[in-house]
Amino acid sequence: MDSGSSDTLPARPRLPRLLEAQKSTINSFEFDPQKHARVLVLYTGGTIGMKWRVTEGNSGSYVPEPHYLCEALKHFPHLHDRLYSTAFAADDELRPLVLPDTHEPKKILYFIKEYDPLLDSSNMTVQEWVQIADDIQQHYEAFDGFVVLHGTDTMSYTASALSFMLQNLGKPVILTGSQIPVFEVRSDGRDNFVGALILAGIYKIPEVCVYFNHKLFRGNRSTKTDNASFDAFASPNCRPLAEVGIQIYVDYDSIFRPHKLSQFSSFTALNRDVAILRLFPSITASTVKTFLQPPILGCVLQTYGAGNIMARSKDIMDVLHEAHSRGVIIVNISQCSHGVVNPAYETGKALADLGIVPGHDMHGS
Ligand code: ASP
Numbered sequence: 001m002d003s004g005s006s007d008t009l010p011a012r013p014r015l016p017r018l019l020e021a022q023k024s025t026i027n028s029f030e031f032d033p034q035k036h037a038r039v040l041v042l043y044t045g046g047t048i049g050m051k052w053r054v055t056e057g058n059s060g061s062y063v064p065e066p067h068y069l070c071e072a073l074k075h076f077p078h079l080h081d082r083l084y085s086t087a088f089a090a091d092d093e094l095r096p097l098v099l100p101d102t103h104e105p106k107k108i109l110y111f112i113k114e115y116d117p118l119l120d121s122s123n124m125t126v127q128e129w130v131q132i133a134d135d136i137q138q139h140y141e142a143f144d145g146f147v148v149l150h151g152t153d154t155m156s157y158t159a160s161a162l163s164f165m166l167q168n169l170g171k172p173v174i175l176t177g178s179q180i181p182v183f184e185v186r187s188d189g190r191d192n193f194v195g196a197l198i199l200a201g202i203y204k205i206p207e208v209c210v211y212f213n214h215k216l217f218r219g220n221r222s223t224k225t226d227n228a229s230f231d232a233f234a235s236p237n238c239r240p241l242a243e244v245g246i247q248i249y250v251d252y253d254s255i256f257r258p259h260k261l262s263q264f265s266s267f268t269a270l271n272r273d274v275a276i277l278r279l280f281p282s283i284t285a286s287t288v289k290t291f292l293q294p295p296i297l298g299c300v301l302q303t304y305g306a307g308n309i310m311a312r313s314k315d316i317m318d319v320l321h322e323a324h325s326r327g328v329i330i331v332n333i334s335q336c337s338h339g340v341v342n343p344a345y346e347t348g349k350a351l352a353d354l355g356i357v358p359g360h361d362m363h364g365s
Pocket of ligand 1: 045046047048119120121122150151152153154177178179
């Protein structure tokens with residue numbers, strides 16, 4: 001396991017070749033592990049770096065703007081200590097970005113890898129999840145932590161996927177974004193970005209998390225709950241892992257750590273033939289049967305209450321039994337935001353008796 005500590009890094013570690021413009025000199029900058037933490041920022045898109053664009057015959061919409069965020073950051077004192085960065089390279093293009101003093105024990109240096117194309121996260125697919133995992137794998141040794149700038153719409157999906165893809169993770173991977181673009185006056189993006197950089201660079205939280213509105217959530221328990229408020233995310237079935245106020249409070253008792261010493265790796269052979277089926281009282285056996293046809297290999301079944309189903313509907317139970325017998329893996333999770341799947345009722349036990357996997361505290365909201 002990697003401890004996530006920069007204290008153990010050699011005095012002049014080599015950085016991987018990152019940004020096109022930086023790659024020739026980035027390895028030689030004056031890095032001191034006692035004074036500096038290093039964070040790799042993977043910028044995938046999302047509102048945080050978008051611009052309002054009006055085209056002919058169109059009232060306007062937010063769109064991702066290539067290079068805009070990375071260029072503008074260099075001239076934005078709240079997010080970049082330009083003077084401090086001059087020590088690292090003569091050429092402005094080749095310097096790391098430096099977070100101004102945060103009263104943390106180390107100065108945070110950060111490097112942005114911008115994705116091409118930048119995406120509204122509604123357009124993201126497993127391909128981008130794999131790219132993020134590959135980038136973290138490729139640059140894992142050289143950084144203390146990772147921030148993924150991401151649209152809010154599918155941020156929790158990406159965080160959940162990465163939490164299973166990144167195995168034996170020893171460093172923080174923190175997804176964040178914003179509801180208003182970072183350079184707009186009332187943006188929530190600055191606080192979200194600064195908080196994510198600090199948590200990724202300084203704190204030992206070896207999990208994939210979502211950081212939003214001063215709270216750090218376990219990624220695979222997070223969900224977008226509000227598309228209008230800055231308080232857009234929650235993890236209803238799991239207390240926040242950290243809260244950022246005047247002080248930063250980390251709930252270290254809740255943080256997962258790998259329990260065996262194994263090398264970090266990423267698992268990217270993902271199967272897309274897995275789908276979600278939400279039960280409702282008027283659903284028919286033929287709908288369930290059609291849904292579970294090949295190529296479906298896995299199904300997340302969103303059930304009622306503590307994991308209950310219409311067990312009296314023999315035709316539906318037969319369809320589930322048949323799919324399970326064919327090898328379709330079915331996981332039972334509750335439609336409720338709080339609580340766990342628990343076969344307390346006959347209507348829930350009927351699923352467990354079929355061999356359907358109880359999803360415990362994962363929820364379907
Ligand atoms: N539609 C945007 C996205 O998910 C919303 C956002 O970033 O807040 O990319």
